[in-house]
Amino acid sequence: MKELLKIRDLTKGYTDRSILEKLDLTVYENEFICILGPSGCGKSTLLRCIAGFEDYTGSILCNGKPVTAPAPQRMMVFQDYNQLFPWKTVEQNIQYPLKVNGLRDKEKLRQISDEYVHKVGLDGYQRYYPHELSGGMKQRVAIAKALAFKPELILMDEPFAALDAITRNSLQQELADISANENVTVIFITHNIQEALTLGTRVLLMNKQGKIVIDEENTIPKPVKPSSPGYGAMWDRFSRGLAQESN
Numbered sequence: 001m002k003e004l005l006k007i008r009d010l011t012k013g014y015t016d017r018s019i020l021e022k023l024d025l026t027v028y029e030n031e032f033i034c035i036l037g038p039s040g041c042g043k044s045t046l047l048r049c050i051a052g053f054e055d056y057t058g059s060i061l062c063n064g065k066p067v068t069a070p071a072p073q074r075m076m077v078f079q080d081y082n083q084l085f086p087w088k089t090v091e092q093n094i095q096y097p098l099k100v101n102g103l104r105d106k107e108k109l110r111q112i113s114d115e116y117v118h119k120v121g122l123d124g125y126q127r128y129y130p131h132e133l134s135g136g137m138k139q140r141v142a143i144a145k146a147l148a149f150k151p152e153l154i155l156m157d158e159p160f161a162a163l164d165a166i167t168r169n170s171l172q173q174e175l176a177d178i179s180a181n182e183n184v185t186v187i188f189i190t191h192n193i194q195e196a197l198t199l200g201t202r203v204l205l206m207n208k209q210g211k212i213v214i215d216e217e218n219t220i221p222k223p224v225k226p227s228s229p230g231y232g233a234m235w236d237r238f239s240r241g242l243a244q245e246s247n
């Protein structure tokens, strides 16, 4: 397995408060890492450091290069529905990072956006504007945009947290299917253990002090269901860990 992201001694605080202290994490290509942890423990801070939005001490190497600024190769998908350009259509939003990166061939751009529109189940919506879409549909577009670009790393900060339960379940299943069939490496933050077990090839738990206290390979066979062998035991471990770390 090829090392993609190597974090060593990552330390990050705000004013006088330390959030992350000497955190180490290695992510390998094609892993889908889910991070659980109590509110305020520093999950978003960690993701923002990896994205290049924050100053930090210690080292973050992505493909051997130090992370010093945001780059499309580390693409972020947020919880917020309003992460698309409102003046661009669905296909224009998906094509935008590719265009900025130098792809000019209109036919090729159309072919790629059509492919990913299809993968996220939005056939026929290519010419719609974000204000004409539901929240779940906008999140689908944001995911299509990230996948279509084929970045080295996709960073997702609770992208499904604001969705209703049914939409959330179907998006989880779709993302699980897509990620199993594409060469993607993802770091995905969630509060939801079921979501972490459904999506993750590896699941981490952070404690209130911003330390990684559980780091487990997810060996539950895909597609993961609550009735899958190993699901209950793994769910229990993370549920107990989360309860303990939230006190």
Ligand SMILES: Nc1ncnc2c1ncn2[C@@H]1O[C@H](COP(=O)(O)OP(=O)(O)OP(=O)(O)O)[C@@H](O)[C@H]1O
Binding pocket: 014, 015, 019, 037, 038, 039, 040, 041, 042, 043, 044, 045, 046
């Ligand atoms: N820009 C900032 N300035 C000062 N403090 C900040 C800033 N951003 C985050 N913090 C603090 O850092 C801590 C960690 O925040 P972070 O957003 O990383 O937590 P989180 O684990 O993502 O929480 P949640 O699960 O609620 O999203 C919090 O105590 C928060 O108040």
Ligand SMILES: [Mg+2]
Binding pocket: 043, 044, 045, 157
């Ligand atoms: Mg957060």
